[in-house]
Structures are given as C-alpha cells and as structure tokens.
Amino acid sequence: MSRLHAVATTAEEVAAHFGVEPVPYFEVPIETVEGLPGLVVFERGGRRHLRLMTWGFPRLSRAMHTRGEEPNRIGLVADLTSPMWDEMVVEPKYRCLIPITHFANPDGPAGAKTRTWFSVKDQPIVAWAGFCRNIPDQGPLYAGMTMEANDAIPPTNDRMPVLLEPSEYERWLHGTVQDVIQFQYRAPFDASRAVRCIAHHSGGDRGPVAQRQGSAAPGAARTSTGSALRPAVAAVADLFGPLEGSTLPGLSSWPEVIPPTRERDIIENIDATELSPFRFQGWLGKRHTRSYGWTYDFDTGRFAKGEPMPQWLISVRDEVAEAVDLPADGLEQALLIRYDPGAGIGWHKDRPVFEHVVGLSLGNPATLRFRRRRADRGFERFSLEAQPRSLYRLSGEARCAWEHSIAEMEVPRRSITFRTLAR
Ligand SMILES: O=C(O)CCC(=O)C(=O)O
Ligand SMILES: [Fe+2]
Structure with a gap:
C-alpha cells in the first residue's frame, strides 16, 4: 500500500x-x-x-x-x-x-x-x-x-x-x-x-x-x-486538502471547492450587489468592488469598520474558512470583485493591516502572477492558474515577500477575497 x-x-x-x-x-x-x-x-x-x-x-x-x-x-x-x-x-x-x-x-x-x-x-x-x-x-x-x-x-x-x-x-x-x-x-x-x-x-x-x-x-x-450533508466547500476540502500544491512557500490552492450550481448562485449574488469602480488616488479602475467587515480607503489610507457581510456571504465565508482551516469569524473582511473584460489588478501586496488572504475564483480562469525582486536585479516569478471554483490562500512568504497581480482579463471573472486581521 x-x-x-x-x-x-x-x-x-x-x-x-x-x-x-x-x-x-x-x-x-x-x-x-x-x-x-x-x-x-x-x-x-x-x-x-x-x-x-x-x-x-x-x-x-x-x-x-x-x-x-x-x-x-x-x-x-x-x-x-x-x-x-x-x-x-x-x-x-x-x-x-x-x-x-x-x-x-x-x-x-x-x-x-x-x-x-x-x-x-x-x-x-x-x-x-x-x-x-x-x-x-x-x-x-x-x-x-x-x-x-x-x-x-x-x-x-x-x-x-x-x-x-x-x-x-x-x-x-x-x-x-x-x-x-x-x-x-x-x-x-x-x-x-x-x-x-x-x-x-x-x-x-x-x-x-x-x-x-x-x-x-x-x-x-x-x-x-459520507459528505452529502456537509457544506460543499468543506466537503471537497476534506477530500482534497490543498493538493494543487505550489512551490511558493505560503501559497496553497484547492481545486473545485464548490460545484458549478453553487458557483452560479454566488455569481448571481455578486451581480445583484451594487459594486463601485475601484478608486485609487482619484483614478477609477476598471474592476468593480465592494468590501464588507472592514474597509480600506486607498484615497485616504483610512482603515475602518465597514458594513456587515450579508447572510449569503457569511455562508460562503464559513465554507471557505473550513476549507482552508482558518476560524470563520477570523475572516473579518470580504471583498467582492467583478473583473469585466479589460480589467485586471496591478502589482501589489495586500495591506499589512491584514494577515491571511483567501481568494475564491468564479466564472473564468485567471493567472495570478507573483514576483519578488532579486538581490542583484530583475524578478523571480511564479504563477498560479486560478481556476473557477478554486480557492487559493496566501500566507507567510507568498503573502509578505511576494507581490501579486492579474493581467487584464479578456473574459469576465468574479472573485471573493476574505482576509484575517493582522494581530
Ligand atoms: O481577484 C483576485 O483573486 C485577487 C484580488 C487581490 O489580489 C486583492 O484584492 O488584493
Ligand atoms: Fe491582493
């Protein structure tokens, strides 16, 4: 055996x-x-x-x-x-x-x-x-x-x-x-x-x-x-664990954590939510977002308590938390993003007020690119294919030492990012 x-x-x-x-x-x-x-x-x-x-x-x-x-x-x-x-x-x-x-x-x-x-x-x-x-x-x-x-x-x-x-x-x-x-x-x-x-x-x-x-x-x-009665994400996470492993320390991912029917429900919920164009220093980005739990205003740098997550999002959060083995109430922030064709996200590290970052990908695949500056010159690079219905988790080095980005998408994609607060 x-x-x-x-x-x-x-x-x-x-x-x-x-x-x-x-x-x-x-x-x-x-x-x-x-x-x-x-x-x-x-x-x-x-x-x-x-x-x-x-x-x-x-x-x-x-x-x-x-x-x-x-x-x-x-x-x-x-x-x-x-x-x-x-x-x-x-x-x-x-x-x-x-x-x-x-x-x-x-x-x-x-x-x-x-x-x-x-x-x-x-x-x-x-x-x-x-x-x-x-x-x-x-x-x-x-x-x-x-x-x-x-x-x-x-x-x-x-x-x-x-x-x-x-x-x-x-x-x-x-x-x-x-x-x-x-x-x-x-x-x-x-x-x-x-x-x-x-x-x-x-x-x-x-x-x-x-x-x-x-x-x-x-x-x-x-x-x-014996998983029929369990929430979809949790059941599949039990089955797989983060098998789609990566060679970037601190980056894990879980394929197919929800069935397509559940994915469609979640997308419908996101699309029924009023999202705003992402604002940064007076610029309006092409991606549309809405955050819950905590908000971070990129114009003012202000971090503040935000509106509570709606019930449908709490259910998603609970399933995601179980899948990635983090306490659900620790995932205090949720960010809904809609990437229409032409939208992407530039190179960044998530704000240091947050610690663990967990992303659920919906709709279409996207390449999550990672880079880290080398001591001499240039960048070390890594990429993760974020498939629809998959989860990724950024912790440790992948979270703190590497930047990530998504190139401008040709097809629409949605994501929900949950974050814990740094303590
Ligand atoms: O859409 C994604 O999966 C990435 C989102 C992201 O990197 C962020 O909001 O900081
Ligand atoms: Fe990010």
Whole structure:
C-alpha cells in the first residue's frame, strides 16, 4: 500500500505541527515515490528536526545480482523480522515520523491510471510511523511501516501506513521494540476517518517530478464518502486538502471547492450587489468592488469598520474558512470583485493591516502572477492558474515577500477575497 505519499502544505505548517524550530528552508516535495525525497521528522539531542531524505532503502537480492540488475528501493516496512529491518526496528535512534497529508495507490493500466488518495478527517497533517538511517554512499534514507488496512482502503490494497495520533509521537520515537510491534498489530485508525478521493490522470505515466512541474493537479473526478450533508466547500476540502500544491512557500490552492450550481448562485449574488469602480488616488479602475467587515480607503489610507457581510456571504465565508482551516469569524473582511473584460489588478501586496488572504475564483480562469525582486536585479516569478471554483490562500512568504497581480482579463471573472486581521 501507499507507493505514493503527498505533503500538500508548507514546511512552516509541518514544523509547527511537530514542534520543529527553526523552520528549515526548502521546497516541500508535494508527491513522493520510492527513490525521491520526502519529509522526515526525527529527534537528536532532545530536539526535533525536519529534513528531506530519500524514500526507500536499496535492496539487491542474490537473484537480482546474478541477473546483473540494479538494486530496487523498498520504502515500506511490512515484515519487522526481515534482515533488512531487524536492526533498525530495535534501536529507537532510527525511528522517525513521516509527515504526510495524503497517501495513495496508483491503480489501473498505464496511460489511464487512477489514484485513490486518502487523508484523515480532521487531521490535515498526519505522522506515518517510520524508520530512517544514514547509509554510507546513499545518504539519509527512510521507510514507513505498514499494517493491515482498515475497511476504507480495500479494494485498492489490503495494507496501509501505520498512522499515529499526535499523543503517540513520543512513544513511537522512544518506545521499545515491543511498542513497535504493538503499533503494527493494533487496530488501524477508524475507517470512518478515512477520506477518499479518486484522481484520474490523463498522463498516467508521468512521474511525480513531471506532475510537480506541470500545472495539472490530481483530481479531475472524485468520489466522496459520507459528505452529502456537509457544506460543499468543506466537503471537497476534506477530500482534497490543498493538493494543487505550489512551490511558493505560503501559497496553497484547492481545486473545485464548490460545484458549478453553487458557483452560479454566488455569481448571481455578486451581480445583484451594487459594486463601485475601484478608486485609487482619484483614478477609477476598471474592476468593480465592494468590501464588507472592514474597509480600506486607498484615497485616504483610512482603515475602518465597514458594513456587515450579508447572510449569503457569511455562508460562503464559513465554507471557505473550513476549507482552508482558518476560524470563520477570523475572516473579518470580504471583498467582492467583478473583473469585466479589460480589467485586471496591478502589482501589489495586500495591506499589512491584514494577515491571511483567501481568494475564491468564479466564472473564468485567471493567472495570478507573483514576483519578488532579486538581490542583484530583475524578478523571480511564479504563477498560479486560478481556476473557477478554486480557492487559493496566501500566507507567510507568498503573502509578505511576494507581490501579486492579474493581467487584464479578456473574459469576465468574479472573485471573493476574505482576509484575517493582522494581530
Ligand atoms: O481577484 C483576485 O483573486 C485577487 C484580488 C487581490 O489580489 C486583492 O484584492 O488584493
Ligand atoms: Fe491582493
């Protein structure tokens, strides 16, 4: 099980979850298969560290050697008594926590593969019980322990990763070999907490590196379990988490967070609202806006309490908050924007009175461009395709160190931006 795992969040959030300080600076690999780097938390000198290590230990059997084959990689620890693992299983210094947000199993014929992704309800970051070791000539490697699957996993597989509750981290990292055995043979986490989504890949053969560099995100089609009664955004966020990951720290996005019918309702509500041309220092912009909760007057620089959000917008806010895992009442400001053809938004950083920024895109896709001045000259650049019905969230570096803009649109687009206040 689980020949693939994903970390669809930032190093900051992983570090905060595991109490790692300072936050290391590296790109979080979104998807890991055996032989590629993934995140590992281990303890040394009483402190937890977060590192990138290669998933899987090389194995070269006698038969493979005779056939002149290269070693393959084994990233799953099933049989604790295998000579591959027996030493590592006993010594607590080889234990680690593997932070993941999703695990998956590719399925089906090449070219038409599906992936069944699983995440754990209410636990956006989960620790997989793992072993890591620095191997001469190989560098630091890790592997994760598997167990018999709970009822949610078959038919994709009959095994799954041993996932730990936060209260179990210490026992995993420091326990005896009996503890390790108990973790493998205890009951798996409850099937009702497994959230499943099936992603169909058009380029089924593409490796994870191609996946990361391409703009395609997992998840064209999906199935849900038990989400019918939940608000649309929240349900889908549970299914996906921010899978359409990015390589800009602090930027996350969630595709297809609302169904098209809900999108049409929201657009109707925006269009029924009286919007004004955006004003800046006497200029009238082509985009039309209206803010709620708090207003920021670009003419005067004045920041003031504004009119309360109407009920329809409060519902959207609540769904969005749940999707991006921020408290709903913290999203104190909402900004409706209508971009008619010819309208865009120039390079800017959002005002520092705000902290987190969450944008819901509606109607048509737009490219959200990011830039940051280089120390020498020119800009580093990044872009995110903000698809209709998707959400993005700007926090940390993406929010504070990078500017963003949208080029003049040829087609109409609406957006709703929610912001928390900086405290
Ligand atoms: O329409 C969007 O998604 C971007 C809006 C934006 O950047 C802003 O209002 O500060
Ligand atoms: Fe902005």
